Amino acid sequence: MRPTSLSVTEGLDLSGTTVLITGATSGIGRECARVLALRGARVLIACRNVEKAERMLTEWRAAYGPAMSDRCEPRACDTASMISVQGLVDGLRKDGLAIDRLFLNAGVFAMPRQITSEGFEYTLAANYLGHFLMLHCLATAGILAGAARIVVTLSESAHKNPFSRADVAMIAKNPPVSSAQMFSSPNSKVLLALMMGEFLRRAAHSKLSAIKFNAVDPGPTLTDNVNQGSRVQQMLGRTFGPMLLKKVDEGAAPLLWAATSEAAAAMSGRLFTAVGKEARLPAKCVDADVGAIVWTTSELALGLLPLAN
Ligand SMILES: NC(=O)c1ccc[n+]([C@@H]2O[C@H](COP(=O)([O-])OP(=O)(O)OC[C@H]3O[C@@H](n4cnc5c(N)ncnc54)[C@H](OP(=O)(O)O)[C@@H]3O)[C@@H](O)[C@H]2O)c1
Structure with a gap:
């Protein structure tokens, strides 16, 4: 039996x-919030849809x-939205x-190219830049x-997808029209992994040095994720997902x-694909110069x- 959100936080x-x-x-993310609140934490639900959050809290x-x-x-x-992220931080400070x-868990995939009102490519902004x-x-x-x-929540895109890469050119306003829009989500996971490494390097000799930072690929899990992607992807996800994918409390x-x-604190900077199971991050995700x-x-x-730094 796989560990669950309740079993790993027991006690x-x-x-x-x-x-x-x-x-x-x-x-x-919702499952993490639920269980952490059950374990007594104060949980700030960072959300793009406050009404949805209110409905969840009513439940x-x-x-x-x-x-x-x-x-x-x-x-x-x-x-x-960078203004929205800034607003969240300002509120916390106040x-x-x-x-x-x-x-750092929110994520989208398989979105068509879209430029936000601030000029960034949407998937890169939602998955990487806002975080x-x-x-x-x-x-x-x-x-x-x-x-x-x-x-930080990664995916197989960071450590198994041979085509994902640190697409630095996309970290700009009005980025070039990439022929690889389909890689914006995988690429954003590579950037998140590099962000983790560089944060830890910069934090090492500062007042942030005691902070621990890990990446997790939860593995294929049955979530609202199955409502994203092409029609075929969605159909396959909804049909076979309940049989093949992890349940959300396992993810x-x-x-x-x-x-x-x-145990995880002692292994800061690493990627885990299951409880206690480390996966090696490939060179493209840990290169200090690229980071x-x-x-x-x-x-x-x-x-x-x-x-x-
Ligand atoms: N499920 C899998 O098989 C799987 C596998 C590997 C990695 N992951 C990663 O796990 C993370 C969570 O995904 P999930 O499977 O739980 O999917 P999910 O059910 O679709 O949850 C994604 C969450 O991200 C939020 N979100 C998306 N765009 C946002 C934005 N612009 N601003 C604020 N919030 C935003 C969504 O908000 P709303 O509630 O408003 O929609 C939702 O709460 C993602 O990073 C995903 O890449 C998932």
Whole structure:
């Protein structure tokens, strides 16, 4: 039997800790939010649709009672909109919050090319750039707790897809029309892996040095993900998904383990594909020179001052 979100967090008392999760109104992020709140954490539900989050909390109030649902708080944040991400961070700063656990989890795939009103390619903005900005601002503003744990959700695209790459040219306003739009989502996962490595290198000799950061590929999991992609992909996902894919509490388990266990803390900077199971990140995801270029390019694209290095 696979570990589940409840089994990997059994016995944990997270009262007094504050968690921020992107993509927490659906699928794996929602399951992480649910279980962390059940374990006593205050959970900030970063969401692009606040009404959807409110509906989810109404369900949780009925299922688990007001004490659990009252620990959860929707915070508007569209990760594809840099203004929205900045607004989230400003709100956290104003409220004097410190984040103990950060899940960079929201993601889309197989979207047609679309340019956001801020000029960025949508998939890259939603999956990578918004999370980069969030991490950068939280770190710079001192909102990440000194011993914070960060988990970023990758996919097979980062470590198994031979065609994914660090497409730096896309980290720009009005990026070139890429013939490989279909790779925007896989490529964004490569950029997230490089972001993790470069963050840890920059944090190493600063006040952020105690922060632990891991990547997780949850593996094929039955979520709203099956409603994305081509018609054929959606049809296959809905038909065979319930038989072949992990249940959502199984998909969420490695993220929760990575964010809470001592074993994962001792292996900061690594990728896990299951509870306690490390997968090697390929060279394209860990190259320090490329990581530095990706980081600096992202700072420049977003008009950020450099994070200490
Ligand atoms: N399921 C799998 O088989 C699988 C495998 C490997 C990796 N992953 C990764 O796991 C993560 C979670 O995916 P999932 O499977 O749980 O899919 P999901 O059910 O579709 O959840 C994706 C979440 O991301 C949110 N989101 C998407 N775009 C956003 C934006 N612009 N701003 C804010 N939030 C946004 C969605 O918000 P709404 O609720 O408003 O739609 C949703 O809550 C993703 O990063 C995905 O790449 C999934």
